[in-house]
Amino acid sequence: MLRTVTATRYVTPLREGGSLPGIVEADDDGLYVLKFRGAGQGPKALAAEIVAGELARDLGLPVPELVLIELDPALGAAEPDPEIQELIAASAGINLGVDFLPGSLPYNPTEPPDADLAADVVWLDALITNVDRTPRNPNLLRWHGNLWLIDHGASLYAFHGPDPLARAKNAFPPIRDHVLLPAASSIAAADERLAGKADPARAASLVPEDWANGDLYAEFLHERLQAPRVWADV
Ligand SMILES: Nc1ncnc2c1ncn2[C@@H]1O[C@H](COP(=O)(O)OP(=O)(O)OP(=O)(O)O)[C@@H](O)[C@H]1O
Ligand SMILES: [Mg+2]
Structure with a gap:
């Protein structure tokens, strides 16, 4: 189970995000990036x-x-932007929170991570069909000197169309635009390191039932992880 916290204060919108995520404070005194269930991209x-x-x-x-x-929508009462007011009103109840990394910096390609770590991230993104890790939009942060992965909302896009399971074994050509590909060591070696470690059933079981059918996600990824993994041939 993911931990559940209650938002106690809406701090500010994060305007750089396409889905208009906001920073909130919660009843555990933590700060979180709140991703709204009512945003245009929807609960999937x-x-x-x-x-x-x-x-x-x-x-x-x-x-x-x-x-x-x-989220209690009353927390948005002081927010002046009507678009954000609407988002908050449409997202009463359960939303997703990402632990806020204070003082994190955007990814700087002149300071790439370790080559094996870069290869591991490329392999992950080919597995989850993530189109959002490009030089223009890396969705990587540097925090206390280490690389952190954020923003996986555009991954697993087969679930936005008909019959996602039929596409589970597909190749993933957009991986060629991956921001870490130039810095990565062998993806075949990453495949050997990682393929046995993923536990799609655990990850999928954490999805709230009214957001999506977690069992389908688990099945999709289970299939995708079976050899031969054409998508890992990067
Ligand atoms: N956990 C975090 N800690 C610190 N900053 C964060 C965190 N999550 C997101 N941010 C900042 O907020 C920005 C937007 O977040 P994110 O990419 O998750 O939103 P999004 O709406 O999915 O964005 P887009 O679709 O435009 O890439 C990030 O680029 C980053 O600058
Ligand atoms: Mg982003």
């Missing part, structure tokens, strides 16, 4: 955040803690 984007983020954690990759956040 939040399901993808959970499944992809928790799979990454299984692989030993650094992902900020994910929590569920109970």
Whole structure:
């Protein structure tokens, strides 16, 4: 189970994010990036955040803690932007929270991570079909000198179309635009390191039932992890 906290204060919108995430304070005194269930991308984007983020954690990759956040729309009363007011009103109840990394910096390609770590991230993103780790939009942060992975909402996009399971074994050509590919060691070696470590059933079981059918995500990824893994041939 993901931990559940209750938002106690809406601090500020994060305007750089396409889905207009906000920073909130919660009743455990933590600060979280709140991803709204009522945002345009819908609850499946939040399901993808959970499944992809928790799979990454299984692989030993650094992902900020994910929590569920109970949101009382009254917290948005002081927010002047009507678009954000609407988002808050449409997201009463449970949302996704990402532990806020204070003072983190955007990814700097002149300081790439260790080549094996880069290869592991490329392999993960090919597994979860993540189109959002490009030079233009790396969705990587540097915090206390280490690389952190954020924003997996655009991954697992087959679930936005018909019959995702039929596409489970597909190749993933957009991996060629991955921001860490130039810095990565062998992806075949990453495949050997990682394929046995992912636990899709655990990750998928963490998705709230009314956001998406977690069993389908588990089945999709289970299939995708069976050899031959064409998608890992990067
Ligand atoms: N956990 C975090 N700690 C610190 N900063 C964060 C965190 N999560 C997100 N941010 C900041 O907020 C920005 C937007 O977050 P994120 O990428 O998750 O949102 P998004 O709406 O999915 O964005 P987009 O679709 O535009 O990439 C990030 O680029 C980063 O600068
Ligand atoms: Mg982003």
